[in-house]
Amino acid sequence: MSRSTTMTVRLSGALSDFVAANVGEDGSYENISEYVRDLIRRDKQRAEQESFDRLKAELTRAFATPEEAYKPLTASEVISRNRA
Structure with a gap:
């Protein structure tokens, strides 16, 4: 279900002139x-791309780590570590 929201934005000076020119x-x-709407869509795409890039960098580091650097952990150890 699509929802519509009406918003009021006040711009003055250079910002107002810039919008008017576009x-x-x-x-x-x-x-x-x-x-x-286009500005918001672009900003949303940028934020999603940044999140993806952070995840990709983390996975790249994880897969580049030598296997001998890993140590087995129990589920409770992982939960405890993540709470800290």
């Missing part, structure tokens, strides 16, 4: 709402 006949967007 919206309308000469801009890349038909209206301000379209512009803001």
Whole structure:
């Protein structure tokens, strides 16, 4: 189920001018709402990519670690370590 939220944003000065230059006949967007939605989508994609990159780096480090560096742990040891 899709949900819609109405938000009010106040911009002045250089920010308002910048948005105005990107919206309308000469801009890349038909209206301000379209512009803001695109900015939010891009920011969401950026945040998701950063999360993926952190996970990928962690997995790369883990797989690069020599096998002899690993030691067996019980489930309670892992739980205890993760609580700390």
